[in-house]
Amino acid sequence: MISLNDFLIVGAVLFCIGLYMIVSKHNAIQILIGIELMLNAAILNLVAFGKYDRLNNGGQLFALFAIVLAAATTAVALAIILNVYRQYKTIDPGKIDQLKD
Amino acid sequence: MSLAQILFYVMGFIALASALFVAGTKNLVRCIFMFFITLFALAGLYVLALADFVAITQIVIYVGGILVLILFAFMLSGKETLNAMAQQRSKFISISKLPALLLAGLFLIVLLNVLFKVDADNLLWIKKSIRTNNEILPDAEMTQNIGINLMTKYLLPFEAISILLMIALIGAAHLSRKETRA
Numbered sequence: 001m002i003s004l005n006d007f008l009i010v011g012a013v014l015f016c017i018g019l020y021m022i023v024s025k026h027n028a029i030q031i032l033i034g035i036e037l038m039l040n041a042a043i044l045n046l047v048a049f050g051k052y053d054r055l056n057n058g059g060q061l062f063a064l065f066a067i068v069l070a071a072a073t074t075a076v077a078l079a080i081i082l083n084v085y086r087q088y089k090t091i092d093p094g095k096i097d098q099l100k101d
Numbered sequence: 102m103s104l105a106q107i108l109f110y111v112m113g114f115i116a117l118a119s120a121l122f123v124a125g126t127k128n129l130v131r132c133i134f135m136f137f138i139t140l141f142a143l144a145g146l147y148v149l150a151l152a153d154f155v156a157i158t159q160i161v162i163y164v165g166g167i168l169v170l171i172l173f174a175f176m177l178s179g180k181e182t183l184n185a186m187a188q189q190r191s192k193f194i195s196i197s198k199l200p201a202l203l204l205a206g207l208f209l210i211v212l213l214n215v216l217f218k219v220d221a222d223n224l225l226w227i228k229k230s231i232r233t234n235n236e237i238l239p240d241a242e243m244t245q246n247i248g249i250n251l252m253t254k255y256l257l258p259f260e261a262i263s264i265l266l267m268i269a270l271i272g273a274a275h276l277s278r279k280e281t282r283a
Contacts, residue, residue: 002109002149004221010113010146012212016205017120024201027129029175033136036167037120040143043159047152049221052230054237057250063147063155064247065262067162072269074167078174079276085178 007048015041028081028091032074039070109149116142133171140164151237154244 014037021034043063050059085091088098119138126132140163147156221227230236237243251259 002106004227005216006109006113007150008216008221009213010117012209012216013117014120015212016209017124019208020201020205021124023204024198029129029171030132032171033123033132040140044143044146047147047150047155050152051150051237052227052235054235054241056254057243057247060152060155060243060247061250061255063152064158065258067158068262068266071162071166072266074170075273076269076276078170079273081174082177082277091178
């Protein structure tokens with residue numbers, strides 16, 4: 001059987017890659033991808049632990065909830081990114097430093 | 102070493118390697134398509150954790166929905182972003198990326214330390230779950246159980262998330278609407 005530790009290690013590495021992307025990238029879309037990587041690492045942990053809960057399925061169900069939440073968040077975030085692009089003609093978060101007027 | 106273990110290592114390697122490529126590449130289009138591969142490999146890992154329903158949902162929602170959305174946003178905000186990235190390339194990169202690398206590396210060390218200290222395979226509740234036969238076995242059919250639990254035990258989170266989904270939908274539609282003359 002695959003040990004639980006292996007899943008957790010893969011999750012931890014994915015989480016750190018996501019963290020690196022969020023801190024270092026100069027593009028809002030890539031930062032969003034970093035957030036998705038971190039969410040996926042969390043979902044992987046939920047699913048790996050959910051294997052030991054046959055009756056209630058807590059882990060798998062909350063993994064499903066997290067996936068749906070990620071979809072909702074992404075839709076709103078992308079709408080915001082498009083609006084920001086329309087306003088500033090750039091999506092570098094470091095250059096967006098003004099309010100609307 | 103069983104076949105499942107070999108598959109796990111292959112999938113894990115693909116997921117981590119493509120995620121590293123996503124983090125390292127300068128080309129945004131390649132970045133998005135490699136993210137696609139990361140998501141597929143993660144769905145494979147979910148299957149190996151005996152969560153086939155979650156794996157299918159992952160493919161349908163992430164690959165079918167989120168990735169297409171990201172591609173849309175990229176195409177609609179296209180040329181300027183590419184120019185900005187091209188300018189970045191000419192700068193000296195490794196110094197400006199060093200703090201981020203340091204942060205991620207140190208965080209990884211902390212996380213791995215915690216994982217090895219916890220030693221998840223010997224946790225009390227996991228041992229108990231195996232002893233009381235509460236572990237999912239490879240030939241179990243979980244989809245029916247998930248459906249029943251979703252409609253009984255987890256009905257409140259289910260309703261809450263449906264309301265939140267509707268709020269997000271209306272919000273996204275409102276945000277991305279063309280600005281009329283104020």
